Amino acid sequence: MHAESAKLALTAAERRASISLAGLFAARMLGLFLLLPVFAVAAQSLKGGLDPVRVGLALGIYGLTQAIMQIPFGMASDRFGRRPIVLMGLALFVLGSVICAQATDIFWVTIGRAIQGSGAISAAVTAWLADATRPEVRTRAMALIGASIGLSFAISLVLAPMMVGWGGLSGLFWLITAMGVLAFLVAAWVVPGVPRTPRPTHRQPVAAVLAHTGLLRLNFGVFCLHLSQVALFVVVPPLLVELGGIEAQGLWRVYLPVLFISFLFMVPIIFLTEKKRAHPQTLRWCVAGLLLVALGFATSGTQWAWLLIWLTGFFIVFNVLEALQPSLVSRLALPEMKGLALGVYNTTQAMGLFLGGIVGGWLAQSLGQVAVFWAIAFLAGAWLVVTWRLTIAALSSTPAAHV
Numbered sequence: 001m002h003a004e005s006a007k008l009a010l011t012a013a014e015r016r017a018s019i020s021l022a023g024l025f026a027a028r029m030l031g032l033f034l035l036l037p038v039f040a041v042a043a044q045s046l047k048g049g050l051d052p053v054r055v056g057l058a059l060g061i062y063g064l065t066q067a068i069m070q071i072p073f074g075m076a077s078d079r080f081g082r083r084p085i086v087l088m089g090l091a092l093f094v095l096g097s098v099i100c101a102q103a104t105d106i107f108w109v110t111i112g113r114a115i116q117g118s119g120a121i122s123a124a125v126t127a128w129l130a131d132a133t134r135p136e137v138r139t140r141a142m143a144l145i146g147a148s149i150g151l152s153f154a155i156s157l158v159l160a161p162m163m164v165g166w167g168g169l170s171g172l173f174w175l176i177t178a179m180g181v182l183a184f185l186v187a188a189w190v191v192p193g194v195p196r197t198p199r200p201t202h203r204q205p206v207a208a209v210l211a212h213t214g215l216l217r218l219n220f221g222v223f224c225l226h227l228s229q230v231a232l233f234v235v236v237p238p239l240l241v242e243l244g245g246i247e248a249q250g251l252w253r254v255y256l257p258v259l260f261i262s263f264l265f266m267v268p269i270i271f272l273t274e275k276k277r278a279h280p281q282t283l284r285w286c287v288a289g290l291l292l293v294a295l296g297f298a299t300s301g302t303q304w305a306w307l308l309i310w311l312t313g314f315f316i317v318f319n320v321l322e323a324l325q326p327s328l329v330s331r332l333a334l335p336e337m338k339g340l341a342l343g344v345y346n347t348t349q350a351m352g353l354f355l356g357g358i359v360g361g362w363l364a365q366s367l368g369q370v371a372v373f374w375a376i377a378f379l380a381g382a383w384l385v386v387t388w389r390l391t392i393a394a395l396s397s398t399p400a401a402h403v
Contacts, residue, residue: 009137010133010137010140010141013132013192014132014133014134014137014141016192017128017129017132017133017141017191017192017194018129018132018133018140018141018144019144020186020190020191020192021125021128021129021132021144021145021191022144022145022147022148023148023186023190024086024125024183024186024187024190024191025125025145025148025149025183026148026149026151026152027179027180027182027183027186028090028093028121028179028180028183029148029149029152029153030152030155030156030159030179031093031097031175031176031177031179031180031183032062032116032176033152033153033155033156033160034156034159034160034163034172034175034176034179035059035160035172035176036059036156036160038160038161038164038172039055039058039059039169042164042168042169042172043055043058043106043109043169045168045169046103046104046105046106046109046169047104047105047106047107048105048106048107049106051106054106054107054110055106056357057110058106058109058110058113059113060354060357061110061113061114061117062113062114062116062117063117063350063351063353063354064114064117064350064354065114065115065116065117065118065120066117066118066120066122066346066347066350066353067347067350067351067354068118068120068347069117069118069119069120070120070122070123070343070344070346070347070350071123071340071343071344071347072120072343073085073089073119073120073121073123073124073339073343074123074124074127074339074340074341074342074343074344074346075339075340075343076124076339077123077124077127077128077339078127078337078338078339078340082124082125082127082128082131082194082339083128083187083188083191083193085121085124086121086124086125086128086187087184087187087188088119089119089120089121089124090119090121090180090183090184090187091119091184092115092116092118092119093115093116093119093180093183094177094180094181094184095115096112096113096114096115096116096117096118096119097112097116097173097174097176097177097180098112098173098177099111099112099115100112100113100116100173100176101170101173101174101176101177102170112173120346120350122342122346122349123339123342123343123345123346124339124342125145126142126145126326126330126342126346127330127338127339127342128191128194129141129142129145130326130327130330130338130342131194131338132192132194135331136274136277137274138327138330138331139270139273139274139279139323139324139327140270140271140274140323142322142323142324142326142327143266143267143270143319143320143323145323146266146319146322146323147263147266147319149322151259153255153259154252154255154256154259157251157252157255157256158252158256160172163175209333209334209337209340209341209344210344212332212333212341214332215329215332215333215341215344215345217386217387218325218328218329218332218345219344219345219348220348220383220386221283221287221321221325221383221386221387222325222345222346222348222349222352223348223349223351223352224352224379224380224382224383225290225318225321225322225325225349225352225383226349226350226352226353226356227352227353227355227356227359227379228290228294228352228356228376228379228380229318229352229353229356230352230353230356230357230360231356231357231359231360231363231372231375231376232297232314232360232372232373232376233360234356234357234360234361234364234372235360235364235369235372235373236307236311237251238369239301239302239307239369240254240307243302243303243304243307244304254308254311258308258311258312258315259315261312261315261316262312262315262316262318262319263319265316266316266319266320266323269282269316269320270320270323270324273324279324279327279328279331282320282324283321283324283325283328283387284384284387284388286317286320286321286324287317287321287380287383287384287387288384289313289316289317290314290317290318290321290376290380290383291377291380291381291384292313293310293313293314293317294373294374294376294377294380295373295377296309296310296313297310297314297373297376298370298373298374298377301370301373302369302370325345326342326345329341329342329345330342359375360372363375
């Protein structure tokens, strides 16, 4: 029993890699999340900033360039190594941030945001973490990145209004630039290196990743998850303001305890999943949980207490899935094509983010808020069917070396 517990413990090298890569991710994600709570208002000080379409484009173009560049960056990290590709992506992020900080026109903010997004390092960072950890502890290591994303989002809700009040939109972008520089320094000197995966004599064709049934199902899953996330947050914040009688700048008082409770549930779920080696079962139950949460929102989400309950439930399953799915991608993919596989995965994730706002906004405007919840429930139901097939087929047939 003691030997089994020791096997599930992170080694010193794994702990350093996990914490430093999670910190890198957190610094970069904080630099992105800081815009979300305030940009629509703060952009009014820019030329063209009163046009909602142009403001929306400035926000959304980041997701579009992310989607375009994830696969090239992932493939490049397989060929040239993780660290140089991550540093290149962070340099682009810093360059885009500086352009935004100096902009006086919404057009140049849009250009800067496009450059920020073109430094698409999510796949390379995730592959780096997969390289640095054993399969039996990988989901827990991925959970640190998932937790860092949630923490960054929570901090942004508090910090963004304060920063805009102190230094305006330009000051906020200079802070984002500083976050990018910090992430660059962590990637350059703190994250430990890992041995390069030997390149095989006969490389597998790209189709081995693009047509892999198990990977396709996981890609569909992350697309559903992030489309649901963004669509949900098109309608939930106004409901919180309306039903709770609070102002927009006070929403952090709701989000922080919800995120804290969700992390308390996430940690034991991840630990038990790895201890029992129940990754497929946890994936299936979490997708079923997302379906239940969406149905709960649709049937009782316009009541304050139930709205908070379902929001907490959403973050529990979201945080677990955010850690579990990339871990499974890294297990299913051939070692020499891990970056490509995670690049495709993060591309579908970015497309889900990009379309979530469009779909959620259109449904809310055309059919009302409840229609968004029903659409998420339908999507979760389709995902559950796909996940069930993954559980009993693709994952069970994976070679033991990858599982």
